[in-house]
Amino acid sequence: MKSLVELGVKPVDSLINERNDKRWSLMEKLFLGLSPGQYLGQALRNPFNWILGLIFAVGLPLILYRFIFGLGAITHASNDYPWGLFLGFGLFCMVPLSASGFMLGTTVEIFGRHDFHPIERLALLNGLLGYFFAVVYLMVDLGQPWRLPYPMFWSFGPAAVLFLVAWHVATYLSVQIAEVSVAFFEWMDWLGGKRFIRRITIGLTVSGIILSTLHQGALGALFNYAPGKVHPLWYSASFQWIHFFVSAIPAGLCMVIVVSTIIKKTMAWRCDDGFLDSLDRCTLGIAKGAAMGLITYLVIKFIGVAHDNEWAYLATGWGAWFLFEMFVGVLLPLVLFAYAIRHQVASLARWGAAFTVLGIVLNRLNTALITFNWKLYQEIPHIFEFIVALTVFAIYITTYRFILYRLPILYSWKEQPQEALAPEAVKAAPASTTVSPANAVYRKID
Amino acid sequence: MSGISRRKFLAASVAVGAATTLGGTKKALAAGSFSGYPNSMGVLVDLTRCIGCRSCEAACNKEQKLPDPNLPFDDMSVFDQTFHHGTQKRRTDESAYTVVNRYTPEGSEPIYRKVQCNHCAEPACLSSCFVNAYTKTKEGAVIYDGSVCVGCRNCMIACPFNVPAYSYSSAFGAVVKKCIFCHETRLKDGLPPACVEICPQEALTFGKRKDLLKIGHQRIQTHPGRYIDRVYGEKELGGTHWMYLSPIPVEEVGFDPRPGNEPIISHVKEFLGVVPMVLAIWPALFTGFHLLAKNQEGHGDHEHDTEHQHDEEGGQQ
Structure with missing residues (x-):
C-alpha cells in the first residue's frame, strides 16, 4: 500500500471521488478506491499477510476440529486447570488491554480534554475489538457456546461474579459498538445515526465508566473464588478486584500507545496529518496518565502484600517471580515514562508502554495459569491450544487492520458539500497531482 | 440536548442497577446466615476402616451408569498410578465420580482415602454458577442441572x-460432572448412596449430619490413639456433609490442612457489596466531573475543537 501511495494513489477518505465528482460506491470504498487487481497486488506484496495466511492455514482447521470433536481434542482436558489459554490470555488479558475505550472516552468527553481527540477513535476501536475478541475466545472455550445467552434470558445466577461479568461485558460491548458506530455512519454517509449517537455520547461514556469499573474488577474477583489455588502474592482477599481494575487503566492506555506506534510504522499512509502530527503529544499525554495508574498500582500491590502479611513469600522462588513481574511490568515502565515525560521523548514512552502491556499480560497469566494451583503442579497447555489462541489473535489483528484501512479512525472523513468541492476539483485537475490508479500500475510496470 | 440524555441515562442506570444488584445482595446475605438444613444427611468416612477394596467405585459406576473403566475395579494397580511427574494421585473425572487413593506414610500401614464431592453446606460451585445450575437440597446433596450448564x-x-470434572470429550453435550450423593435414585427416598451401601468395612457411615458429628467425636474420644482429634469437614469451608476421621494429619492423606472455616462465598462478598455502590455513585460522580470540566472551559467550549464543529455542520447539510 505504501508504494502505491508513493505513486500518488489516494485511498478513499471522503464521500466524493475527486476524480469524477461522483460518490464512492460501497465496493470502491471497500477496495479503498483501488481496482481489485491493485488491491490484490498490494495485499500479496505485504509479507505480513503471508504470515497471517500461514497461521490461518494451520489454525482454522484446528478451530473446526475443536468444534467437531470437543474441547478435549485440542487441550489437555485438565480438570485441575479448567481455564487454559483461551480464558487466561483471551479473556483475562484482552479485557484490561481494552480499557482504552473508556479511558480516552472519559478524558475527551467527560473531562473535556479535546486535545486527545485525534486518538480517541483509535482508543474506542481498540476497546471494542478487544472485548469482541475476548468474547470470541470465550466462545472457543465454552463447552456449549450456543448457551451463552442462558445467563441473560434463561437461567439466572445473579449472586455469581461471572453473572455480573457476562451482563456487563454484553452491555458494554453494545455501548462500544454505539461509540464506534459514529465512524461507520460517516463512512456510510448515514448522518442521522451519527447525530443520534452524538446526542447520547455523555450517557454512553458514563455508562462505559460504570460498566468498566465493575467488570474489570469482577474479573479479579473471579479469583476470590479460589483463595487456596492462586498463589498468595497474586491473591488479595480484599483488594483483588481493585488490583485488576487499577492495572487495567495503564494497560488500556499503553495498548493504545503500542497500537498507534505500530500504525505509525506500518500504516502511515492511512493517517491524516491531524493524527500524525499530534501523535507524539498524545503519546506523552497518555503516558502521563499511564504513569499515574502504574504508581498507584505499585503501591496498592504492596499494600495487598502487607495487608495479608505475605512478606515471607517474597523470599521464595515465587517471590522472585513476583518481583520480576513488578520490576519489568511496573517499575521499569515507570522509570521510562518519567524520563520520557521529563525530556519529552515520545519514543521512550513507547518502550515504557510496551513493557507495561507485557507486564499486565504476565500478571494475568500468572494469576490465571502460572501461579494457579501452585500447590499442585504446573500445567503447560497443549500445542494445539497455543495455535488456536494464536489463530484467534491473528483474526483479531486482521479485523483490526481491515477496519483501520477503511473507517475514519486514523483520519477525519471529508464531508464537503458538492458546491464546495467543485472549485477544488477544478484546481486539482490542471495540476494533475492525482494519478489515476491505472496510471500508477503502468508506472509500476515501467 | 445532553441534559435530556443525562436524565434518561440516570433513570435507566438506577433501574438497571437496582435490578441487577438487589438479587445478588439478597442472596449473598442469606448465604451469610445459612447454617444448613437441620435434618440433612451426610456421610462419615473413617479412614482407619477403609481397606481399599474399591467396591464403592464399582457401585458408583453402576448406579450412575458411567462408562466401563479402563482397568477393572478389582485391579489394585491403580493405587500405583501417579500423574504430572508423580505429583498427583487419581482424581474424579467425567467417568468416575469417586476414586480411592492409597497413601503410605513412613513406618505405617497404607491408608486409603475415598474422594468424592463433599457436599458443602454452602457450596462454592453453587455460589460461582452464573446460570444457577446447582442446588443444595434439603436432604444435604449438592445437585446440578446439566441442561443449563454453559460450560464456563x-x-x-x-x-x-477440586471435585467437579468436565466432559471434555463431548463436542455437543459437554457439561460438568460430579457426585450427586445419589440424590435422584436414593437420597431423596431416604436411602444411603450406593457407595455407602456396598462398603464391606462400614468405613462409610450414613446418617443425619448432626448425629454423624456426635459419632465422630465419640470415636475420637473412645480411641484417642487411633485418630487425630479432628473431624475434617465439621467446620472447614463452612462445613461439609461428607466428613473424615483420619489416623494421621490430614495433609498426609491429600487434604488442605488449613482451608479456613469460611465458606468460599465469603471471599467474594466484599466485591459483591461494592457493585451497588459503584452503580449508585458513579453516574452522579462522573456526570458531575463533566459539568465541572465543561464550566471551566466556559466560552471556549466550541472553539477548542474545529473538527466537532465541522462534523456538525456537515451533518446538517
Whole structure:
C-alpha cells in the first residue's frame, strides 16, 4: 500500500471521488478506491499477510476440529486447570488491554480534554475489538457456546461474579459498538445515526465508566473464588478486584500507545496529518496518565502484600517471580515514562508502554495459569491450544487492520458539500497531482 | 440536548442497577446466615476402616451408569498410578465420580482415602454458577442441572476440593460432572448412596449430619490413639456433609490442612457489596466531573475543537 501511495494513489477518505465528482460506491470504498487487481497486488506484496495466511492455514482447521470433536481434542482436558489459554490470555488479558475505550472516552468527553481527540477513535476501536475478541475466545472455550445467552434470558445466577461479568461485558460491548458506530455512519454517509449517537455520547461514556469499573474488577474477583489455588502474592482477599481494575487503566492506555506506534510504522499512509502530527503529544499525554495508574498500582500491590502479611513469600522462588513481574511490568515502565515525560521523548514512552502491556499480560497469566494451583503442579497447555489462541489473535489483528484501512479512525472523513468541492476539483485537475490508479500500475510496470 | 440524555441515562442506570444488584445482595446475605438444613444427611468416612477394596467405585459406576473403566475395579494397580511427574494421585473425572487413593506414610500401614464431592453446606460451585445450575437440597446433596450448564467451568475453579470434572470429550453435550450423593435414585427416598451401601468395612457411615458429628467425636474420644482429634469437614469451608476421621494429619492423606472455616462465598462478598455502590455513585460522580470540566472551559467550549464543529455542520447539510 505504501508504494502505491508513493505513486500518488489516494485511498478513499471522503464521500466524493475527486476524480469524477461522483460518490464512492460501497465496493470502491471497500477496495479503498483501488481496482481489485491493485488491491490484490498490494495485499500479496505485504509479507505480513503471508504470515497471517500461514497461521490461518494451520489454525482454522484446528478451530473446526475443536468444534467437531470437543474441547478435549485440542487441550489437555485438565480438570485441575479448567481455564487454559483461551480464558487466561483471551479473556483475562484482552479485557484490561481494552480499557482504552473508556479511558480516552472519559478524558475527551467527560473531562473535556479535546486535545486527545485525534486518538480517541483509535482508543474506542481498540476497546471494542478487544472485548469482541475476548468474547470470541470465550466462545472457543465454552463447552456449549450456543448457551451463552442462558445467563441473560434463561437461567439466572445473579449472586455469581461471572453473572455480573457476562451482563456487563454484553452491555458494554453494545455501548462500544454505539461509540464506534459514529465512524461507520460517516463512512456510510448515514448522518442521522451519527447525530443520534452524538446526542447520547455523555450517557454512553458514563455508562462505559460504570460498566468498566465493575467488570474489570469482577474479573479479579473471579479469583476470590479460589483463595487456596492462586498463589498468595497474586491473591488479595480484599483488594483483588481493585488490583485488576487499577492495572487495567495503564494497560488500556499503553495498548493504545503500542497500537498507534505500530500504525505509525506500518500504516502511515492511512493517517491524516491531524493524527500524525499530534501523535507524539498524545503519546506523552497518555503516558502521563499511564504513569499515574502504574504508581498507584505499585503501591496498592504492596499494600495487598502487607495487608495479608505475605512478606515471607517474597523470599521464595515465587517471590522472585513476583518481583520480576513488578520490576519489568511496573517499575521499569515507570522509570521510562518519567524520563520520557521529563525530556519529552515520545519514543521512550513507547518502550515504557510496551513493557507495561507485557507486564499486565504476565500478571494475568500468572494469576490465571502460572501461579494457579501452585500447590499442585504446573500445567503447560497443549500445542494445539497455543495455535488456536494464536489463530484467534491473528483474526483479531486482521479485523483490526481491515477496519483501520477503511473507517475514519486514523483520519477525519471529508464531508464537503458538492458546491464546495467543485472549485477544488477544478484546481486539482490542471495540476494533475492525482494519478489515476491505472496510471500508477503502468508506472509500476515501467 | 445532553441534559435530556443525562436524565434518561440516570433513570435507566438506577433501574438497571437496582435490578441487577438487589438479587445478588439478597442472596449473598442469606448465604451469610445459612447454617444448613437441620435434618440433612451426610456421610462419615473413617479412614482407619477403609481397606481399599474399591467396591464403592464399582457401585458408583453402576448406579450412575458411567462408562466401563479402563482397568477393572478389582485391579489394585491403580493405587500405583501417579500423574504430572508423580505429583498427583487419581482424581474424579467425567467417568468416575469417586476414586480411592492409597497413601503410605513412613513406618505405617497404607491408608486409603475415598474422594468424592463433599457436599458443602454452602457450596462454592453453587455460589460461582452464573446460570444457577446447582442446588443444595434439603436432604444435604449438592445437585446440578446439566441442561443449563454453559460450560464456563467456574465451579471447577471455585471448588476447594477440586471435585467437579468436565466432559471434555463431548463436542455437543459437554457439561460438568460430579457426585450427586445419589440424590435422584436414593437420597431423596431416604436411602444411603450406593457407595455407602456396598462398603464391606462400614468405613462409610450414613446418617443425619448432626448425629454423624456426635459419632465422630465419640470415636475420637473412645480411641484417642487411633485418630487425630479432628473431624475434617465439621467446620472447614463452612462445613461439609461428607466428613473424615483420619489416623494421621490430614495433609498426609491429600487434604488442605488449613482451608479456613469460611465458606468460599465469603471471599467474594466484599466485591459483591461494592457493585451497588459503584452503580449508585458513579453516574452522579462522573456526570458531575463533566459539568465541572465543561464550566471551566466556559466560552471556549466550541472553539477548542474545529473538527466537532465541522462534523456538525456537515451533518446538517
